[in-house]
Amino acid sequence: MFDFTFALSILPKLAAASLTTLCVTFASFFLALVLGVPLALLRRSKWPILSRITTLIVDFVRCTPVLVQLFFLYFALPGFGVRLSPIATGLIAFSLHYGCYMSEIYRAGLEAVARGQWDACVALSISRMDAYRSIILPQVIQPIIPAAGNYLVHMFKETPLLASISVIEMMFVSAEIGADTFRYLEPITVCGLLFLLMSLGAAGLIRAAERLYGRRWRRAWR
C-alpha cells in the first residue's frame, strides 16, 4: 500500500520545496516582529482616536481567516495596479496577519511591566527614551519569547495555504506529484512528516530559548 521506494524518490523534491516554506516563514516572521512594534505603540497612544482605530484594525485582522486575506490581496492588488509575485503577496498577507498578533504580544508584555518601574524611572529622572531602552524593554523581551515562538510555529504550519495562490512550496509540490502519478498517499504523508519534524524541532528550540532566558511563561497553546 505505502510504497517506500516511491516515498524516498520524492523526498529530495519535497526537501527542496521545504526551503521555500522555511524562507517564507522566517521572512514573514521577521516582518511581523517589526510591524508589531508600531501597532503596539499606536495602540498605547495618548490620542484615543488613534488607539481606537488601531484596536479596531488589529481585532479585525485577527478575527478573520488568513486564507481570505491572502485571496483578497492576491486578487485585489493587481486591480490597483500593484503586480506582485505570489510569494511577495504571501509575505505581505502573513506579515500583516501575524504583525497584528505580535502587537498584542508586545502590548501584553509592556503592560506586564509593573507601574513602579516607570515611577522609579521618573524618580531617578531617567529620560523616557532611556527608560524604554535600558529598563522597560529588557523586561518585555523575556516573557514574550515563548508567545512569539508559538506564533512562529503556528505561522510555519499555515504556510501550506500559500499553495492555493500557487506558491511552489511543500504542499504545492506534493499535490503536484499526486496529480502527476495518481499517488497521493506518499507525497502527502511525507509532507506531513516533514512538517511534524520541523515543528517539533522548532518547539524544542523555543523551549531552549525559553530556558536560556530563565523565566517560564505559561503556554495555553502553541
Add this chain to the structure above:
Amino acid sequence: MDVLIEARWVILSGTIVSLRVFALSVVFAAAIALPLGIMRQSRNAVVRNIALCWVEFFRGISTVVQLFWLYFALPFFGISLSAETAAVIGLGLVHGAYGSEIIRGAMQAIGRDQWEAATALGFSRRTTLLSIILPQAFVAMLPPLGNALVLLLKGTSIASIITVPELTFQSTLVVTRTLAVVPIFACVLFIYYAIAMAVTSAVRLVEHKFGRWRPRTANIR
C-alpha cells in the same frame, strides 16, 4: 453592490456550511480535548505520555496537510470520506489537541489544596475530579476558550481547499465568475468578523455569569 445582491444566496449558503462545519468541529474537538486534558494530568506515566504524544502529533502537523491527507490519501486505505466529514474530523483532531492544553492549564490552575481537602473529606479521586475540580476548571478555561473558538472559526476556511462548499470556497467561485474582488471578499471578511464577535461575546457572557465561581488562583494566559 449589485454583485453582492446577486450573489447573496451563494454567500448565505456558504455561511451556513461554514457555521455547520464550525459547530460540528467544536463538538468533536471538545469530545477529544476533555479526555486528553484529563489524561495529561494522570498519575499513570503511560497514560500521560500517550496523551502527550497524541497532542504533539496533531499539533505538529499542519491543518492544511492533515485535511489533504484525510481527503486525498485516506481513500488509498479504502476509506472515502465526504469533504465535509474530512474537514470536521481534521479540524476536530487539531483543535482537540489545542483544547486539551487549555483544559490542562485550567486544571492546573485549581490549587492542590482542593485535591487535598477533597481527600480529607473522603471523596474518591473520581468524584473529586468530576464534581470539584472540573466545575472550577470550567470557569477557569473560559477566557482562553474564546480565543480557541475564534482560531477554529478561522480554521474552517481551510476546508475550502478540499472543496467543502463553505464561505471561502463560495466566495472564490463568485469572484472568478464576476471579477468583483473587493466587494465580495470585503463582505466575506465582515461575515467572519461578525461570527467571531458573536462567539467571543457569547463566551464573555458565560464568563460573566459564572464569574463569581472563578477560582482565585486562576491565572491563565
